[in-house]
Amino acid sequence: MKLRSLIGTAVIISSIAVLLAGCGRQAGDKVLKVGVTAGPHTEIMEAVQKVAAKDGLKLEIVEFNDYIQPNVALSQGDIDMNSFQHQPYLDNVIKDRKYDLVTVAKTVIFPMGLYSQKIKNIADLRPGAIVAIPNDPTNGGRALLLLAKAGLIQLKPGTGLKAAVSDIVENPKNITVKELDAAQIPRSLPDVDLAAINTNYAMTAGLVPTKDAIAMEAADSPYANILVCRSRDRDDRNIQKLIKAYHSPAVKQFIEEHFKGSVVPAW
Structure with missing residues (x-):
């Protein structure tokens, strides 16, 4: 009789352990680690975090201070997603490192704009005008496009x-x-007729793309930033929840009001 009780108790304990383990996995499924770089991407993800929480998704934001580690961490499984890069950058990383990573949604764009102190409209640009563009291959190509x-x-x-x-x-x-160093171009505005300037350098010079640029990259630019995950996780329900939260009206409003046109929603 005692033996049967002991066996019965053991079975019950084992069943409870399995049940608790199952509950632990379900809770774990609701926590998503998202890698971001310091600055705007962190600020936006904090807004996403609040929206996602209302849908039962807990986000853990992991901040990085360089552009290398977020993809390394994602590939190694230390985080579940990242949000910091545009498609051309990811394409180069995949080509060089053979990571099995995929884009699942667009986020924001830091639009390159054309600025001038001499004209208000592209049509007014004089023949023989001098146009400054960045001298590095990535941003130079972006400016030419x-x-x-x-x-x-x-x-x-x-x-x-x-x-x-x-x-x-x-x-x-x-x-x-x-062709000039990208950081120097805002200071060259008085000496050229038109200049292609990256958002970060435009902001430093007190320029706002949506207000001051006479032409600007659109949201469908290949340089829009993206949400990235491992290929096998692209259809995961929690990743889909994060995309839904990121593309919510509340997050869009936060971006538009907080960055005042220097960062633009790309969806």
Whole structure:
């Protein structure tokens, strides 16, 4: 009789342990670790965190201070998602490191804009005008795509995101493209007719893309930032919940009011 009681008790204890373990896994499923870089991405994710909590999703925000570690941590399983990069950057990382990572949604764009102290409209740009663009390959190509979109130049077909000045095949206004260090371009505005400036440097110079730029990258730009996860997790319900929270009206309103046009929703 005693033996049967002991066996029965053991079975009950084992059943409770299994049940508790199951409950623990379910609770764990509701916690999502999201890697971000310090600054705007952290601030936005904190707004997302509040919205997600209302949908039963707990976010743990993990902040990084460089652009390398968020993808390393994601690939190794230390975090579940990250939010800090644009697609061209991710493509290069995947090519170089063979990470099995995928984009699941767009977030925001820090739009490159065309600025001028001499004209108010692209159509007013004089023939032979001097146009400053960043001299590094990534931002230089980005600036040339923006100039092409504005109708100032035409690039060689198939050039893509790696456009260079040598890829200009049509230049109807015969503009002179002047390549300068990206950080120096805002200070060159008095000396050029038009300049392509990254948002971070525009903000430092007191410029707001949505207010001061006479042309600007749109939300569908390939340089829009993205939410990234491991390929096997792309359909995970919690990741879908995070996307829903990020794309909520409340988060969009936060971005528009908090950054006042320097950061723009890309969805």
